[in-house]
Amino acid sequence: MYLRLAKRLLLETDKRLLWKLVHLAGWRGLWSVIKHKRRLKRGEFFPPFLYLSIINTCNLRCQGCWVDVAGKQTKIELDAMNRTLNEAKAMGNAFFGILGGEPFLHKELLDIFAAHPDAYFQVFTNGHFITDEVAKRLRQLGNVTPLISVEGSEFVSDQRRGRAGVLSKTMEGLQNCLNNKVMTGVCTSVCKTNIDDLLNDRWVDRLIDMGVMYCWFHVYRVVGPESSPELALDTEGLRRVREFVVSTRVRKPIIVIDAYHDGEGRALCPAVTGFTHHIGPSGSIEPCPIIQLATESIHDERPLREVFQKSDFLRDFRETVAHNTRGCVVLERPDLLLALAKKHGAKDTTQRQTAIEEIARITPRRSQYVPGMEIPERSWAYRLAKWFAFHDYGVYSKNFRPSDWVDPDSCGCDPASSLNRSSETCLSSSAPTVYSLSHPSHTPTHE
Numbered sequence: 001m002y003l004r005l006a007k008r009l010l011l012e013t014d015k016r017l018l019w020k021l022v023h024l025a026g027w028r029g030l031w032s033v034i035k036h037k038r039r040l041k042r043g044e045f046f047p048p049f050l051y052l053s054i055i056n057t058c059n060l061r062c063q064g065c066w067v068d069v070a071g072k073q074t075k076i077e078l079d080a081m082n083r084t085l086n087e088a089k090a091m092g093n094a095f096f097g098i099l100g101g102e103p104f105l106h107k108e109l110l111d112i113f114a115a116h117p118d119a120y121f122q123v124f125t126n127g128h129f130i131t132d133e134v135a136k137r138l139r140q141l142g143n144v145t146p147l148i149s150v151e152g153s154e155f156v157s158d159q160r161r162g163r164a165g166v167l168s169k170t171m172e173g174l175q176n177c178l179n180n181k182v183m184t185g186v187c188t189s190v191c192k193t194n195i196d197d198l199l200n201d202r203w204v205d206r207l208i209d210m211g212v213m214y215c216w217f218h219v220y221r222v223v224g225p226e227s228s229p230e231l232a233l234d235t236e237g238l239r240r241v242r243e244f245v246v247s248t249r250v251r252k253p254i255i256v257i258d259a260y261h262d263g264e265g266r267a268l269c270p271a272v273t274g275f276t277h278h279i280g281p282s283g284s285i286e287p288c289p290i291i292q293l294a295t296e297s298i299h300d301e302r303p304l305r306e307v308f309q310k311s312d313f314l315r316d317f318r319e320t321v322a323h324n325t326r327g328c329v330v331l332e333r334p335d336l337l338l339a340l341a342k343k344h345g346a347k348d349t350t351q352r353q354t355a356i357e358e359i360a361r362i363t364p365r366r367s368q369y370v371p372g373m374e375i376p377e378r379s380w381a382y383r384l385a386k387w388f389a390f391h392d393y394g395v396y397s398k399n400f401r402p403s404d405w406v407d408p409d410s411c412g413c414d415p416a417s418s419l420n421r422s423s424e425t426c427l428s429s430s431a432p433t434v435y436s437l438s439h440p441s442h443t444p445t446h447e
């Protein structure tokens, strides 16, 4: 399998682009992790990977979207973007995730990539604006990999993405990338309506036949103003996704990305481990894209290095969540987010100004953390990569006590049948445990 993957990488891609991937995302990406580890040893913090949602506008209206896609256009302007990227690069960062809205609606997107040939960009896109001309430009630049989202069959795609003909337009963009030998990935937010269509060998084989080099199976997050909780996977669905990811890695010549488990199959949250944080279209600095709460911005006077180092909100977020769960706090413990926002006076960074209400409406449900359901990596290559770069950086071993974990499935609420019940109702029997920053031993305080 490894030989078949190596053969594909060597024969099906542009060698110059492959070299850029290896050099910028691989070697420099590893270097950014080494620098991160050294900072942690010195008691300093700066996430080695940043995600930037550079624009809110989008041509689609997906179910469960958390972005103000129909709101007034807000974007990170070229100057601010260059400044932010330069400050992050000065800290050793080299790999950046670019999100939207739809990033290709940002008129200066390609100029941003061109201005940073020493960095590598992964663009989360619906592919609709990747014409042959744009794909040619991406190949010329060489430091960009589009990650194109496919959300199901023609019918399911249209339903998930709120418009007719979405899949064919997406596949057209994907084909333009592949025709131009651009390093391209496909991602899916796996949910109840697409799990049978896309979580199978037939789909992965099709991607391989087309020339797609990597895929990423996210799990649907129940967030946003219209969160569609009926789409969320149950525990068995979560297990299926993890099992498929792990088994595909040892069977198919395609790279499979995931962001929720270490090499031993133990759940983690990349925002809690400090591996990533997120910057929104208004410049707000948030724990991750779906948590639209912030106390700082890239437009603040202070350098980014100082902002990350001194952010009490982000530090408290990492520590408090790590005390309570290895899973996704948004799905499992929305009450903690509300308490953290209140404690730090975090601003709602949405235009609609309903983020707090939306969080309060979330019915707690299980996420990637299901004790006893750990599925370790079977591929030595992924094990090695995760051992080096993708683990908890000591956050959970230091903070997490499994006995403190509140299982959302046994807190008296049934996510499948209580779609309108709030986190407050569901967790009423267990007051949220919030750890005070001012207390070095993190003695819990109940708020």
Ligand code: SF4
Pocket (backbone or CB within 6 Å): 221, 268, 269, 270, 271, 272, 287, 288, 289, 290, 291, 327, 328, 329, 330, 331
């Ligand atoms: S809070 Fe949830 S969605 Fe955000 S990074 Fe963590 S696991 Fe992912």
